[in-house]
Amino acid sequence: MINIEDIEKIMQVIDKFEVSHFEFQHEDSKIIIDKNKICEGLAGTNTFTKGEIKAAQSKIEKSINEDVEPEITEKEYIKAAFAGSFYSSKEKNEQAFVKVNDEVECDTVVGLIEVMKLFNEVEAGVQGTIVDILVKDGEFVEYGQPLFEIKSK
Amino acid sequence: MFKKILIANRGEIAVRIIRACRELGISTVAIYSETDKDALHVKISDEAYCIGKTFVKDSYLNVQNILSVAIHAKVDAIHPGYGFLSENTNFAQMCEEFGIKFIGPCPEIISLMGDKSNARDTMKRAGVPTVPGTDGEIQNINEAIAIAKEIGYPVIVKASAGGGGKGMRVVNSEDELISSIETAQKEAQNYFGNPMVYLEKYLEYTRHVEIQIIGDNYGNVVHLGERDCSIQRRHQKLVEESPSPALNEDLRNAMGEAAVKVAKAVKYNSVGTVEFLLNEDNNFYFMEMNTRIQVEHGVTEMITGIDLMKEQILVASGEKLSFTQEDVKINGCALECRINAEDPYRNFIPCPGKVENYLSPGGIGLRIDSAVYPGYVISPFYDSMVSKVIAWGRDRDEAILRMKRALNEFVIEGVKTTIPFHKKLMDNETFRKGNFNTKFLEIHKIC
Amino acid sequence: MSISVLNPGLQSTIQDLGRHGYQKYGVIVSGAMDVYAMRIANIAVGNDENEGVLEITMIGPSLELEKGALISITGGNISPTINGKKFPMGRPVYLKEDCVLNFGACIAGCRSYLAIAGGFAVPEVMESKSTYLRAQFGGFNGRPLKKGDILNIGTKSVAAIKIIEKLQEITQKGEFAAPSWYIGDSTVENINSTIIRVFKDRQFDNISDESINKFFNSEFNVDNKSDRMGYRLCGEKIELKERLEMISEEVSVGTIQIPPDGNPIILLADRQTTGGYPKIAHVVSVDIQKIVQLKPNSKIKFKQITLKEAERLYFEREKYIDELKKAIRLTIL
Numbered sequence: 053m054i055n056i057e058d059i060e061k062i063m064q065v066i067d068k069f070e071v072s073h074f075e076f077q078h079e080d081s082k083i084i085i086d087k088n089k090i091c092e093g094l095a096g097t098n099t100f101t102k103g104e105i106k107a108a109q110s111k112i113e114k115s116i117n118e119d120v121e122p123e124i125t126e127k128e129y130i131k132a133a134f135a136g137s138f139y140s141s142k143e144k145n146e147q148a149f150v151k152v153n154d155e156v157e158c159d160t161v162v163g164l165i166e167v168m169k170l171f172n173e174v175e176a177g178v179q180g181t182i183v184d185i186l187v188k189d190g191e192f193v194e195y196g197q198p199l200f201e202i203k204s205k
Numbered sequence: 206m207f208k209k210i211l212i213a214n215r216g217e218i219a220v221r222i223i224r225a226c227r228e229l230g231i232s233t234v235a236i237y238s239e240t241d242k243d244a245l246h247v248k249i250s251d252e253a254y255c256i257g258k259t260f261v262k263d264s265y266l267n268v269q270n271i272l273s274v275a276i277h278a279k280v281d282a283i284h285p286g287y288g289f290l291s292e293n294t295n296f297a298q299m300c301e302e303f304g305i306k307f308i309g310p311c312p313e314i315i316s317l318m319g320d321k322s323n324a325r326d327t328m329k330r331a332g333v334p335t336v337p338g339t340d341g342e343i344q345n346i347n348e349a350i351a352i353a354k355e356i357g358y359p360v361i362v363k364a365s366a367g368g369g370g371k372g373m374r375v376v377n378s379e380d381e382l383i384s385s386i387e388t389a390q391k392e393a394q395n396y397f398g399n400p401m402v403y404l405e406k407y408l409e410y411t412r413h414v415e416i417q418i419i420g421d422n423y424g425n426v427v428h429l430g431e432r433d434c435s436i437q438r439r440h441q442k443l444v445e446e447s448p449s450p451a452l453n454e455d456l457r458n459a460m461g462e463a464a465v466k467v468a469k470a471v472k473y474n475s476v477g478t479v480e481f482l483l484n485e486d487n488n489f490y491f492m493e494m495n496t497r498i499q500v501e502h503g504v505t506e507m508i509t510g511i512d513l514m515k516e517q518i519l520v521a522s523g524e525k526l527s528f529t530q531e532d533v534k535i536n537g538c539a540l541e542c543r544i545n546a547e548d549p550y551r552n553f554i555p556c557p558g559k560v561e562n563y564l565s566p567g568g569i570g571l572r573i574d575s576a577v578y579p580g581y582v583i584s585p586f587y588d589s590m591v592s593k594v595i596a597w598g599r600d601r602d603e604a605i606l607r608m609k610r611a612l613n614e615f616v617i618e619g620v621k622t623t624i625p626f627h628k629k630l631m632d633n634e635t636f637r638k639g640n641f642n643t644k645f646l647e648i649h650k651i652c
Numbered sequence: 653m654s655i656s657v658l659n660p661g662l663q664s665t666i667q668d669l670g671r672h673g674y675q676k677y678g679v680i681v682s683g684a685m686d687v688y689a690m691r692i693a694n695i696a697v698g699n700d701e702n703e704g705v706l707e708i709t710m711i712g713p714s715l716e717l718e719k720g721a722l723i724s725i726t727g728g729n730i731s732p733t734i735n736g737k738k739f740p741m742g743r744p745v746y747l748k749e750d751c752v753l754n755f756g757a758c759i760a761g762c763r764s765y766l767a768i769a770g771g772f773a774v775p776e777v778m779e780s781k782s783t784y785l786r787a788q789f790g791g792f793n794g795r796p797l798k799k800g801d802i803l804n805i806g807t808k809s810v811a812a813i814k815i816i817e818k819l820q821e822i823t824q825k826g827e828f829a830a831p832s833w834y835i836g837d838s839t840v841e842n843i844n845s846t847i848i849r850v851f852k853d854r855q856f857d858n859i860s861d862e863s864i865n866k867f868f869n870s871e872f873n874v875d876n877k878s879d880r881m882g883y884r885l886c887g888e889k890i891e892l893k894e895r896l897e898m899i900s901e902e903v904s905v906g907t908i909q910i911p912p913d914g915n916p917i918i919l920l921a922d923r924q925t926t927g928g929y930p931k932i933a934h935v936v937s938v939d940i941q942k943i944v945q946l947k948p949n950s951k952i953k954f955k956q957i958t959l960k961e962a963e964r965l966y967f968e969r970e971k972y973i974d975e976l977k978k979a980i981r982l983t984i985l
Contacts, residue, residue, distance in 0.1 A: 057551075059554075060551055060552060060554050063552075063554075064552065134269075134270060134273070135254055135255070135256045135257075135270040135271075135273050135274050135277075136270070136273045136277075137277070167269050167270065167273045168269055168272060168273050168276070170269075192277045194254045194255040194256065194274075195239070195254075195255045195256050195257050195258075195264075195270060196239055196255050197255070
């Protein structure tokens with residue numbers, strides 16, 4: 053099990069010898085540290101490298117999971133992968149792609165989201181039945197907004 | 206005057222922008238990644254839209270989703286804050302094309318100053334002292350070798366498209382030069398998508414002193430004095446102060462005028478910072494210009510009483526600068542400590558996590574800029590900033606004393622922070638004397 | 653880089669926006685029939701709007717394409733496939749391997765446009781790469797493609813290279829990488845009865861009232877003899893108030909002539925340089941696409957609007973195309 057102290061030592065070595073990519077495996081733990089820019093940080097502030105993130109992530113997930121209660125309801129949703137205008141049919145006045153109780157496959161197109169004049173097909177992503185349609189034709193949707201409630205097989 | 210602004214940023218600067226908009230009666234639109242759904246800037250804005258997944262490239266750099274929201278929300282302008290898209294010429298250009306004002310200078314100026322080698326040349330032509338070095342980018346190795354010989358080692362190879370302390374390599378002797386240039390070019394290509402580099406004499410014992418300027422669309426440019434940002438770790442600023450202990454009135458005027466001269470020459474029409482290197486003989490040399498609001502702008506606000514954020518927004522909306530050079534008075538001394546979620550005892554390793562308890566200091570002469578609150582989770586995917594603590598005093602000693610008091614009052618539990626580092630720094634003899642340069646933290650081990 | 657023609661299809665010709673400024677020498681304009689689809693195809697691959705594209709008619713060709721090509725297909729849906737897989741229309745597609753592009757059934761429309769980043773390296777004749785079929789010059793040797801033809805491709809634009817860089821970031825299995833987005837309206841929809849908007853042309857008042865009524869209230873059939881020169885319509889015969897001796901006048905894309913037999917002709921890309929028949933009406937420019945995508949035996953009905961309204965529609969369309977170009981630029985920011 054690799055711990056934070058080890059990671060710190062590894063990173064000091066990496067810095068010292070200006071290594072840009074480093075992989076290390078020990079038993080069931082693996083560390084990959086890549087010094088390519090991962091996010092454009094703020095000018096003048098510290099940014100994290102991938103290695104620092106991976107190590108810190110598990111620590112955070114632990115602390116978050118301690119607070120979150122398991123959800124009792126298991127509602128499944130098809131969510132928006134873009135921020136833009138949702139359309140329920142190919143053209144205006146045309147029949148909608150899907151209606152409630154329709155069976156869909158993973159790649160069934162259930163709607164469109166237009167982002168700056170470019171259209172993206174929304175696929176069901178899972179095999180199942182449409183339970184509810186949560187957005188109107190022409191409505192603006194955010195990233196991650198639930199569009200359809202679906203019951204998967 | 207703008208009616209609605211979209212803030213294309215997060216964290217404490219997003220909060221800062223929203224505060225200024227509130228005071229100006231401007232509606233605010235926040236954007237956030239999935240991870241930031243509980244962020245403070247999302248809570249206090251008038252409207253908020255999720256625009257992508259956690260990673261910065263999917264969210265805060267996702268220009269399509271951001272512009273899509275901007276158009277849907279019918280915003281008049283976008284404030285890019287610092288970092289992220291604030292110095293992205295293409296983004297600034299696209300905003301204009303979509304009829305949305307980009308709060309910053311025009312794309313041409315961003316592009317000019319963004320190319321560090323071009324910026325240097327512009328300064329030279331405007332008569333601003335620059336560090337001896339190559340004229341423009343290195344076109345062939347022999348030319349570089351000749352110039353390095355002329356200016357004398359050590360030299361530093363810098364990426365044209367770099368900045369913020371990134372993409373630089375110090376070269377101590379001629380045999381290292383060729384390989385250093387080649388490595389620097391490769392790194393520049395990887396990090397910034399542009400392999401061009403230039404050469405400068407490496408001035409080792411210098412202070413980093415920057416001049417805050419602001420200009421409007423009517424040719425008015427004013428400087429608001431300097432900030433000394435010499436306390437740096439790996440080229441990242443940790444403490445900034447104004448006035449600089451190294452400057453006297455004459456030097457301040459000379460540097461201020463140089464900065465204003467350049468800004469006027471390029472018709473600069475927003476806030477900006479001209480960074481200089483100041484050597485032991487009090488000679489100053491242009492280093493780079495930042496065409497955005499900076500993290501440490503609050504230091505200048507504390508000693509001048511001028512709200513730079515509001516001014517930036519007003520100027521962008523077409524108003525004239527509300528003050529002249531004569532109106533700018535430096536009053537007292539201000540110091541800023543950047544409190545990050547890092548462990549100063551373990552080489553500043555990042556310590557993201559849930560902030561269990563948070564109680565910021567208060568009282569006379571203190572300003573705390575933060576986006577943290579009790580229960581907030583500091584994410585490992587973004588910068589590690591917790592708070593900016595700015596202390597003001599009638600003189601430097603009082604400011605330092607006040608900072609010490611503030612740091613002692615500050616309660617942050619759940620994550621390790623750099624507060625212990627700053628406390629020790631305030632007690633450091635050399636720091637208190639004000640006698641330091643950018644090598645300070647390399648020489649003095651504080652923690 | 654080049655494209656090899658394994659099978660030419662019914663009529664595949666290189667077209668651009670047309671040969672302008674030469675009608676006074678008796679040289680017709682030619683150019684793409686569906687100008688809108690052609691422009692979109694070029695925009696999608698970072699080409700100049702006027703770059704030469706391949707106009708594919710009804711039965712598509714079989715083409716061998718090289719790895720590294722960036723292509724787009726717009727307009728009518730003639731079931732394009734790459735190595736058997738459905739080809740995503742209306743967007744830039746980057747080919748990761750050498751592959752074969754085939755076409756199949758006409759699902760909607762009948763004219764499809766293939767643009768390739770860099771365009772076709774054929775010589776310009778009178779400032780245009782369009783094929784003048786009757787005169788046998790322009791385009792690829794002045795003729796439709798034949799089996800065995802090799803089409804050379806020009807240099808990609810900076811924008812095209814950026815588009816390719818973005819597409820290479822997509823981890824997609826298979827021979828090509830395409831974005832999940834597509835340009836709206838870049839593919840023709842199957843519509844049963846098509847309404848074509850027109851405004852009055854010069855000899856409108858010479859047409860009998862009864863015929864005007866018939867013109868706007870009856871359905872016309874697209875005759876088999878319709879081609880790049882014009883679409884001939886069958887239906888109610890249109891008659892003049894009295895015989896008209898006309899000196900030939902100007903005609904343009906969308907001019908509707910009434911020849912002596914009373915069957916309207918809608919003039920299109922390969923129309924003659926002047927026309928001597930009375931001109932009853934003119935098709936609105938944004939509806940040209942609807943006509944040229946109709947197969948023989950399709951039905952149309954005309955609807956009258958004002959010239960002002962027609963202009964408004966034109967400006968709306970241009971604004972839309974402008975915004976599309978911006979949107980594409982955003983994807984490669």
